[in-house]
Amino acid sequence: MSTHDELLDSIAVYALGSLPRGEAATVRAHLRTCPQCREEYDALRPAVDALALSAEACTDGRSGPVPSQLLKARIMRTVQQESRPQAVAQSRVRPSWPAMIVAAAAIVLAVVTTANNLIMRSDLAQTREQLAQVQTQNAGINRRLAAQRIMIADVMDTSAKRFPVTGGQVIRRNDHLYIAMDGMPLPPKGHIYQAWTEHVGAQKMAPSITFMPDRSGVALVSLPVNASTVAAIAVSVEPDGGSKAPTTKPEFVVKLT
């Protein structure tokens, strides 16, 4: 293979975003001077961008996870606090001469202060972004704590429905579903555990979350699904990144109905 053919392979890896920074700088510089490689890059970029679409969450949760309804409420609370108020209709009054002089003075003043305003607006945007980041971090911490409290309460609840599986159990309480494993072996290198959910009335398993046990073999996983819609749960070993359909025999399959 010629050096330039090898470079074309590197262009593809660069477009994917998988070149280390040093090599990426070399490729970026080459792209500026080589029309053939630039053409290859431009041809591959739409394919790379389209990959993101494959991860779009589904609308009903039957074939993939959906974001929490509470998430929108949290975001919109912040947005509504900062939204501009409704515009007030202005009355049309014929201005008098003194009023026009005052208005002219106001325009001059506005012109003088515009430059300052532009600078202040830039500072304000930065401050807003910093504030949003702090709010996001705080909300994230609070949400994680709340989620952990709910998870502990669910798992400890003696009235929770428990489904024993090899090396652990599947726990259902209200609309929540958990996989609680103890002594789960680490999967082979390059692999990960993946949960699968079979929804009521569905013909096949849908991919759910991937997870790894800790070094002591403990894993406690909250499944992002409404438990009342699920008929069965399975867990299998899959290649890193997960699979669209099970590629290995499941570690366990448990029916919840």
Next chain:
Amino acid sequence: MSEANGSEVEDAGRVMERVRERDGAAFELLYDAYHRLVYGIALRILSDVPTAEDVTQAVFLKLWSTPQSFVSGNFAAWIARVTRNRALDVVRSRNVRQQSEVPETMPADDALEDRAFSMLDAEFVRSALARLPEEQRRPIELGFFGALTHEEIARKMDIPLGTIKTRIRTGLRKLRAQLDGVVTA
């Protein structure tokens, strides 16, 4: 066509102009149309619901606080890039290892990637990906969603580096060929 590529928001650029004027209703329109795309990307990369929600929240609040960061082009493509970069930052902050570089946006003259995004939907891309041989699909997904360098992908799959690079290129070209029928139609 799915909501994520903007059919619900006919002209996201105009809606963004209203967002710049602090119009909360306009922002809500964008959230409703694109939150599944943002959350889906974040969850696929992070495999963790709370952190994926954190990233989703961060992306939308950044959109609200600095709407001028979107200049032009296809909004869905733009917000997908922002989300992926944000999620990859979280992955990188967890791992101390060699970091890959996601190329900055270098739009082609006709902004073909933007057109591709506006004319595709999730199901089409999923089925296009599923048609790739596993040996090409897996390194592409590990690179895009796993933030792995080609060397890390080669180690993980126990395959020579040169072979991995060729498989990534071949897979992306096949994917592009499948998109061609849609994008250039």
